Amino acid sequence: MPNVSMTVNGKAVSAEVEPRTLLVQFLREKLSLTGTHVGCDTSQCGACVVHINGKSVKACTTLALQNEGAEVTTIEGLAQNGEMHPMQAAFKEHHGLQCGFCTPGMVMSAIDLVKTHPNPDEKTIREGLEGNICRCTGYQNIVKAVKTAADNMGG
Amino acid sequence: MYDFNYHRPGSVDEAVGLINEDAKLLAGGQSLLPTMKLRLAQPSDVIDLGGIPGLSDISVDGSTVTIGATATHASVAASSAVAGAIPALADLASGIGDTQVRNVGTIGGSVANADPAADYPAAVLGLGATVHTNSRTIAADDFFTGIFETALAENEILTKVSFPVPEAAAYVKFANPASRYAIVGVFVAKTSDGVRVAVTGAGGSVFRASGMEAALNANFSASALDGIAVASDDLNNDLHASAEYRAHLVSVMAKRAVQAAGG
Numbered sequence: 001m002p003n004v005s006m007t008v009n010g011k012a013v014s015a016e017v018e019p020r021t022l023l024v025q026f027l028r029e030k031l032s033l034t035g036t037h038v039g040c041d042t043s044q045c046g047a048c049v050v051h052i053n054g055k056s057v058k059a060c061t062t063l064a065l066q067n068e069g070a071e072v073t074t075i076e077g078l079a080q081n082g083e084m085h086p087m088q089a090a091f092k093e094h095h096g097l098q099c100g101f102c103t104p105g106m107v108m109s110a111i112d113l114v115k116t117h118p119n120p121d122e123k124t125i126r127e128g129l130e131g132n133i134c135r136c137t138g139y140q141n142i143v144k145a146v147k148t149a150a151d152n153m154g155g
Numbered sequence: 156m157y158d159f160n161y162h163r164p165g166s167v168d169e170a171v172g173l174i175n176e177d178a179k180l181l182a183g184g185q186s187l188l189p190t191m192k193l194r195l196a197q198p199s200d201v202i203d204l205g206g207i208p209g210l211s212d213i214s215v216d217g218s219t220v221t222i223g224a225t226a227t228h229a230s231v232a233a234s235s236a237v238a239g240a241i242p243a244l245a246d247l248a249s250g251i252g253d254t255q256v257r258n259v260g261t262i263g264g265s266v267a268n269a270d271p272a273a274d275y276p277a278a279v280l281g282l283g284a285t286v287h288t289n290s291r292t293i294a295a296d297d298f299f300t301g302i303f304e305t306a307l308a309e310n311e312i313l314t315k316v317s318f319p320v321p322e323a324a325a326y327v328k329f330a331n332p333a334s335r336y337a338i339v340g341v342f343v344a345k346t347s348d349g350v351r352v353a354v355t356g357a358g359g360s361v362f363r364a365s366g367m368e369a370a371l372n373a374n375f376s377a378s379a380l381d382g383i384a385v386a387s388d389d390l391n392n393d394l395h396a397s398a399e400y401r402a403h404l405v406s407v408m409a410k411r412a413v414q415a416a417g418g
Contacts (some may be wrong), residue, residue: 019160019161020157020158022188041192043188043189043255043256044333046253057255057258058256060261061184063161063181063184063201065163066181068163073336109254109255113254130253149366
């Protein structure tokens with residue numbers, strides 16, 4: 001089996017994988033990073049979003065081998081020294097979740113959104129989260145959380 | 156998905172050498188991987204073009220915008236050079252799928268896949284672009300040949316697409332609310348050789364609406380399209396929209412595109 005090496009949440013990792021191994025399977029099954037969820041498995045719901053070289057990507061629709069040498073950040077890699085990332089803190093503050101299944105992907109997409117749009121209005125936030133589906137909240141509190149986080153992140 | 160042999164060539168020539176009749180080329184994978192996961196495709200070999208240096212370059216040279224095959228939709232949408240030369244092209248790229256798909260999906264993958272509902276084929280045909288491969292160039296009018304079918308030969312790799320800069324252009328689509336694929340998308344371009352109108356999503360393959368082009372050549376304004384419609388006979392009829400509804404949408408989207416292009 002081929003070998004794949006990448007940096008995940010700042011740590012160098014390497015493993016043998018079947019070529020058909022998806023990045024999300026590699027993260028969850030090889031690295032036990034189960035914070036990245038598999039929802040629809042058809043690149044629609046966004047529960048599996050991680051950052052690859054700083055950009056949000058659906059980890060269910062990229063092969064582990066395609067990401068040889070990449071820098072990957074998952075939801076587990078956001079908190080620093082026990083402090084939640086401002087986006088995580090804002091989701092908590094505004095209760096931007098109910099069941100929580102979509103939350104890891106939602107947070108990862110939202111961070112990428114704020115990076116490209118530092119001061120997003122509501123329309124920009126809703127459009128920017130088009131690739132993430134939440135079936136609980138009706139999105140209201142998610143939008144509030146992203147707006148707050150953008151303000152707190154210095155937008 | 157079924158297992159396969161994975162290859163990551165470092166050059167186009169190396170990639171061409173790896174092709175066999177059961178191989179698939181992988182660019183961004185946003186169409187190929189879902190197809191493989193559904194076991195609708197079972198390639199023996201997957202040839203990943205993502206590691207080939209220079210294949211994602213974007214350049215604007217005078218009156219031509221050239222985009223490398225593995226340039227992502229996000230990079231085209233964010234390119235100030237593209238937005239400056241052909242704003243309609245950057246705008247089209249910014250409306251494909253969602254942010255995460257745009258961060259990975261590529262122009263070469265979209266054009267070579269020739270999905271009947273994809274956006275890029277409308278720009279390629281609407282602008283009269285030239286498709287470059289490892290061995291030749293193909294005019295847009297000769298490139299799209301049917302449902303998921305193109306003029307590309309089995310051992311041919313799309314390397315870049317060059318778009319002539321038009322006088323004015325716009326792309327307007329009626330998107331499926333879930334997938335953002337075009338139920339109908341119309342690309343209108345006013346060029347020195349006349350007006351081109353390309354329609355995606357409506358038929359088995361992107362096509363030119365010649366009746367609309369003739370009307371717009373006489374008078375480049377939305378009102379010139381009053382009473383002009385494409386025939387619904389050969390249009391797609393599925394759970395998203397009937398053929399008659401699609402025919403109606405073609406006229407509506409075409410008028411909006413002409414208006415957006417300043418007509």
